[in-house]
Amino acid sequence: MQNSSRLALYHYWVAFAVFLPAVVLGAWQMLIRSPLPAPLDDPDAYYASVTLHGTAMAYVVTTFFAMGFGYAVTATSLGRPVRGVAAAWICFVICLIGTLMAVAAVLAGHASVLYTFYPPLLASSWYYGGAFLLIGGSMIWVVLMIYNMTSWKRDNPGQPVPLAMFAITATAILWAWAASGVLVELVGILLPRSLGLTTEIDAGLARTLFSVTLHAIVYFWLMPAYIAFYTLLPQAAGGRLYSDTMGRLTFIMFIIFSVPVGMHHLFADPEHGAGMKFLQSFLTFFVALPTLLTVFSICASLEIAGRARGGRGLLGWIPALPWGEPMVLATGLSLVMLGLGGFGGLINMGYAMNSMIHNTSWVTAHFHMIFGGAVVIMYFAIAYEMWPRITGKPLQSKALARWQLWLWFAGMMIASIPWHITGLMGQPRRVAAFDYSDPFVARMGPLVIISVIGGAILLVSAILLIVILVRSQLGERRLEAPLRYALAVNPPKTVPAALNGFALWNAILLVLMVFAYGYPIGQFFILKSKVPAYEVSGPTNSAGGR
Amino acid sequence: MATDEFHHSAAARPEHVAAPIGSEEAVAALRNGPVGALVVASIAVALLFLGWLAFYFLLFIPRGSVG
Amino acid sequence: MAETETNPLRRPLPDGVVPEEEITRTEDHWLAIMLGVLGVMMGVMVVSAATNALHPPSNVETIDPATLHLGGEFAESNLGTAIEPDGSVTVRIIAEQYDFIPNCAQVPVDTPVKFRLTSPDVIHGFLLPATNVNTMVVPGFVAEVRTSFSRVGVYNMPCNEFCGNGHHGMWARVEVVSKERFPRLAATERTSCAKQ
Numbered sequence: 090m091q092n093s094s095r096l097a098l099y100h101y102w103v104a105f106a107v108f109l110p111a112v113v114l115g116a117w118q119m120l121i122r123s124p125l126p127a128p129l130d131d132p133d134a135y136y137a138s139v140t141l142h143g144t145a146m147a148y149v150v151t152t153f154f155a156m157g158f159g160y161a162v163t164a165t166s167l168g169r170p171v172r173g174v175a176a177a178w179i180c181f182v183i184c185l186i187g188t189l190m191a192v193a194a195v196l197a198g199h200a201s202v203l204y205t206f207y208p209p210l211l212a213s214s215w216y217y218g219g220a221f222l223l224i225g226g227s228m229i230w231v232v233l234m235i236y237n238m239t240s241w242k243r244d245n246p247g248q249p250v251p252l253a254m255f256a257i258t259a260t261a262i263l264w265a266w267a268a269s270g271v272l273v274e275l276v277g278i279l280l281p282r283s284l285g286l287t288t289e290i291d292a293g294l295a296r297t298l299f300s301v302t303l304h305a306i307v308y309f310w311l312m313p314a315y316i317a318f319y320t321l322l323p324q325a326a327g328g329r330l331y332s333d334t335m336g337r338l339t340f341i342m343f344i345i346f347s348v349p350v351g352m353h354h355l356f357a358d359p360e361h362g363a364g365m366k367f368l369q370s371f372l373t374f375f376v377a378l379p380t381l382l383t384v385f386s387i388c389a390s391l392e393i394a395g396r397a398r399g400g401r402g403l404l405g406w407i408p409a410l411p412w413g414e415p416m417v418l419a420t421g422l423s424l425v426m427l428g429l430g431g432f433g434g435l436i437n438m439g440y441a442m443n444s445m446i447h448n449t450s451w452v453t454a455h456f457h458m459i460f461g462g463a464v465v466i467m468y469f470a471i472a473y474e475m476w477p478r479i480t481g482k483p484l485q486s487k488a489l490a491r492w493q494l495w496l497w498f499a500g501m502m503i504a505s506i507p508w509h510i511t512g513l514m515g516q517p518r519r520v521a522a523f524d525y526s527d528p529f530v531a532r533m534g535p536l537v538i539i540s541v542i543g544g545a546i547l548l549v550s551a552i553l554l555i556v557i558l559v560r561s562q563l564g565e566r567r568l569e570a571p572l573r574y575a576l577a578v579n580p581p582k583t584v585p586a587a588l589n590g591f592a593l594w595n596a597i598l599l600v601l602m603v604f605a606y607g608y609p610i611g612q613f614f615i616l617k618s619k620v621p622a623y624e625v626s627g628p629t630n631s632a633g634g635r
Numbered sequence: 636m637a638t639d640e641f642h643h644s645a646a647a648r649p650e651h652v653a654a655p656i657g658s659e660e661a662v663a664a665l666r667n668g669p670v671g672a673l674v675v676a677s678i679a680v681a682l683l684f685l686g687w688l689a690f691y692f693l694l695f696i697p698r699g700s701v702g
Numbered sequence: 703m704a705e706t707e708t709n710p711l712r713r714p715l716p717d718g719v720v721p722e723e724e725i726t727r728t729e730d731h732w733l734a735i736m737l738g739v740l741g742v743m744m745g746v747m748v749v750s751a752a753t754n755a756l757h758p759p760s761n762v763e764t765i766d767p768a769t770l771h772l773g774g775e776f777a778e779s780n781l782g783t784a785i786e787p788d789g790s791v792t793v794r795i796i797a798e799q800y801d802f803i804p805n806c807a808q809v810p811v812d813t814p815v816k817f818r819l820t821s822p823d824v825i826h827g828f829l830l831p832a833t834n835v836n837t838m839v840v841p842g843f844v845a846e847v848r849t850s851f852s853r854v855g856v857y858n859m860p861c862n863e864f865c866g867n868g869h870h871g872m873w874a875r876v877e878v879v880s881k882e883r884f885p886r887l888a889a890t891e892r893t894s895c896a897k898q
Contacts, residue, residue: 133867203864209824209841210866292825292840329715331669332725356758357827358838359845363760370747374740381736382729384679388672389728395671397661397715403671428679435687440747441702441756442695444834448827448862513694515831517862521870529831529858578715579722618764618842623799623824625866662719668728669720676732684739691746701834702757702848 093164093171094479099181100157101472104150105558107188111145112551114138119504119544123537124525135521136201143204144195146461148223149188151310154468155264156180156230158313159257161475163237165572166251166320172240173233180229187222190215199626203519205303206279208295211622214283221275224268234261242589249584252336253320253574259340260312262591266348266598267309270301282622289619293360297609300351308347308376310460314467315339318387318420321474323575325416328394333577335386337588339379344591345598346376349605356443360618365609370440372605377438380431384424391420393578415490419470422498423463430459433509451512454505461547462501466494469554478572482564489557496550504543507536759837761846767822770796775844776820782892783808790814794892797826797839800868802859804894806875810884811854817847827862830876838863851878 120127121135163171171177193215194200200216238250238258250258278295281287319336323329330336352369355361395406412418433455437443446452473490477483484490511533512518523530523537587593750756770776776796782804783793790813796803797819809815819828821841828845829836837845851857861872877895885893 132870136864136867136869139864201867207825207863210864292842296825296840329719331672331720332729334726335729355838357836359759359761359763359840359843361760362762363757366758366760367751371744374744377740378733378736381680381739382733385672385676385732386729388676389669392669392672393661393665393715393719396664399660401664403674406671407675428683432683432686435683435743436690439687439691439695439743441751441758441834442691442747444701444758444836445695445698447836448829448838449831515829515858515860517827517829517860519864519869520860521867523870524873527858576717578720578725579718612762616762616764620767620841623866661715665720668724673728673732680736680739684743687743688746691750695834696750696754696756698832698834699852700755700849701836702755702759 092174093160096171096174096177096181097157097161097164097475098479100153100160101475103185103188104153104157105472105555107145107149107153109551109555111142111150112548114142114145116541116544116548118142119537119541122520122523123541124523124534125538125541130522132521133198133201136203136519137195137198139519140201140203141192141195144191144220147204147306148191148220151306152184152223152227155260155309155313156184156227158316158471158475159230159234159261161479161572162253162257162316163234165478166253166574167237167241169241171233172237176229177233180226180233183226183229184223187219187224187226189219190222191219194219201625205299207292207299208279208282208290209292209620209622211279211283211290211624213626214280217275217279217283221272221280224275225272228265228268231261231265234258247583249333249581250589251574252330252333252577253316255337255589256312256316256319256340259344259591260309260316262595263305263312263344263347264309266344266602267302267305270298270303270305270351274298274302288621290622291613291619293358293616293618294610294613296355296358297352297360297606297613300354301348301606302351303354304351305348307456307460308343311464312340312343313471314423314464315343315383317416317467317471317474318383320574321471322387322416322420323390323394324573325414325474326391326394326410328390328397328575330575330577331386331389331393333579333581334584334588335382336577337584339383339386341588341591341594342379342382343376344594345601346372346378348598349601350376350438352605352609353438353443356440357447360613360616361609365605367440369605370438372601373438377431377435380427384427387420387424390575413487413491415473415484415487415494416470418491419466419494422494423466426458426462426466426498426501429506430455430463433458446512448518449512450508450516450518453518454508454512457508458501458505462498462505466497466501469494469497472554472558474572476558476561478570480562481567482561484557485560485564486557489553493550493553493557496546496553500543500546500548500550502543504540504547507539507543511536755848756834759845759847761844763844763846764842765820765844767820767841770820770822775818778803780892782894782896783887784892785887785889787889790816792816792818795819795828795874797821797828797861797872798823799866800861800872802861802872802874804874804896806877806895806897807859808877808879808884808893808895809851810881811851811878813881814848814850817845817849819845819847824865825863826865826872828859829862830857830859833857836862854878854880 160171194213200212202210202212274295278290282290350373353373392406395409398409400406400409781794793807819839821839826839835849837847839845857876859874
């Protein structure tokens with residue numbers, strides 16, 4: 090188990106070591122765009138920072154965390170060391186090199202294209218190459234998850250795969266599907282152009298390929314949090330998981346419903362017609378389903394725990410829960426933010442209703458609430474469960490961990506609720522500086538300042554997180570209790586093959602992808618829409634000539 | 636002090652779970668299924684649904700046609 | 703450690719505190735209710751799309767960005783607001799790093815307006831806060847948005863997609879004036895409120 094533990098720990102440390110400076114950048118960005126005075130007030134620095142913050146949070150922190158979590162889950166849920174450790178370390182190195190390349194390119198000012206890098210804006214090949222190594226390299230992890238699950242099934246014929254392993258393998262498969270869009274975009278469009286192998290690019294095709302990734306990736310981020318909900322939380326609360334079957338179905342639904350819906354990020358785009366947009370909006374409604382089902386299942390699991398602890402009456406189980414446990418507290422806070430963030434998501438996917446908020450601050454507020462809030466707070470809770478098990482050194486203070494979680498929740502609510510409002514007022518996003526003397530912008534000033542305060546609280550919370558983890562790393566006492574996954578109310582003796590493997594669901598997803606993306610991507614081979622690229626390198630962009 | 640004890644999941648130490656109450660009470664309370672969870676989840680979904688309708692008819696449609 | 707001395711498998715709850723059939727039934731009921739909620743939302747969207755003309759702007763039309771200024775629909779003399787034979791107006795705007803041309807568009811109130819935009823360089827955004835006018839302007843394509851303004855006034859028009867390091871300076875305006883104040887234009891005349 091030692092090798093698997095070290096593997097997981099190194100991945101977690103890269104994730105959190107990148108996380109803290111990324112939060113610093115985020116807090117600085119919020120200050121710069123506010124009416125308040127701020128240091129280093131330079132738009133070029135701002136756009137580089139947004140690129141770095143986005144790249145770090147969206148690609149680096151999440152991928153390394155998921156990979157580390159995957160190795161930890163594999164070893165602990167299957168009860169044996171991870172197989173393919175050598176390949177796992179190679180994957181780690183490749184991803185790390187990719188990260189360093191991309192970060193260096195952004196810091197050098199050659200890649201201020203934001204983490205969505207929409208061409209015709211063109212960054213340096215070092216950025217695209219770095220992104221390719223990071224995202225492409227993580228496909229090794231995907232293969233390892235699938236390999237470990239299938240080899241366990243071969244060694245344990247007829248047994249249900251432990252839910253945590255089933256779920257992390259689902260996560261890996263989803264990531265492979267999701268990443269396909271951006272990998273094709275990098276290899277097929279961006280790298281050739283940035284290396285000078287082609288002279289023109291198709292901006293519409295690039296955006297469409299990226300949209301395959303852009304929505305599905307948020308479920309790649311979210312699934313570790315849901316794994317915690319289903320397999321760690323009920324145990325931490327002292328109860329049982331209400332339904333193992335619902336857990337499996339949830340992760341299956343995420344696979345098939347979160348990938349063929351990416352075009353709802355393109356509702357405002359002129360390269361697709363209303364028919365395809367409507368189809369993808371219709372499919373997007375289904376991806377709300379696993380979350381709506383999970384909310385009930387998790388509440389039911391918590392109710393079981395609360396009643397076992399003596400909670401009486403209709404809602405008496407709630408105060409009876411062990412809120413002192415970081416995992417339980419984090420879940421409660423996460424569910425609040427999931428509700429608000431999910432609400433925002435229901436607005437965004439509403440076909441024409443998207444026009445009300447597309448590319449306004451509402452969108453930024455939405456994904457900070459749901460990803461930065463609901464999902465990342467569960468990453469913290471997972472870290473607090475994992476660190477003691479891996480290092481053998483317990484958290485030195487559960488109270489401090491609870492403080493850190495509350496601060497993150499408060500900071501995120503204070504930062505993103507006003508942000509939603511400025512979005513409705515029409516504040517455009519990705520803007521380095523606002524003219525607060527303009528009455529239209531001035532109205533938003535107080536709300537922006539409140540968000541800055543939220544950002545500062547988040548920074549304190551992020552620092553506290555690192556302090557807690559470092560103290561745990563350097564502590565001395567030894568802990569032997571292994572990680573215990575939750576038991577279901579009725580632990581399954583067997584499950585149908587469809588709930589124990591992914592062949593059927595991959596096939597269904599393939600059909601859905603052809604249906605939902607076949608024409609939108611295929612049309613670009615007929616449309617004549619290639620255009621020149623515009624490089625972002627250099628001290629300033631030249632303004633368009635007229 | 637409870638806050639500085641070893642950190643591990645609540646269920647790892649049996650005495651942290653409210654064993655004195657016993658599982659019979661839990662089974663009895665759950666005789667009709669997780670009613671409390673249904674209430675909480677229903678309220679949450681109802682708020683989402685009503686909020687979505689409010690946004691749709693009070694914010695979105697008044698902003699005018701688009702196409 | 704304490705838990706390895708006592709039975710580590712001691713569970714406070716035995717298996718089956720709720721029978722599996724009941725769990726399945728409850729989950730199925732919840733699923734049915736959730737599908738119903740989603741179905742109603744879907745229905746609202748479909749019906750209002752039809753009755754209120756609410757669609758995301760979805761005109762698919764390609765154009766060559768390199769020759770925009772040379773002639774054709776987006777030549778400089780054709781930009782701005784034009785009156786169509788049926789009384790509606792068409793506004794043609796170019797979005798480029800880092801300004802809109804014209805950077806002030808004038809339209810009459812309570813009149814069908816069609817905005818047509820394209821870009822000679824990178825992706826920009828076209829947003830009119832307090833309305834539902836919101837579209838991406840992608841080079842190689844003509845973006846078209848149709849609406850009608852019911853209030854007179856000045857609407858801000860920020861670029862809402864990152865278009866380079868001057869993105870924050872790219873703001874324009876739409877002025878909605880009463881029908882009396884809107885100039886009568888000949889078929890080839892164009893108007894705007896951009897300062898010369």
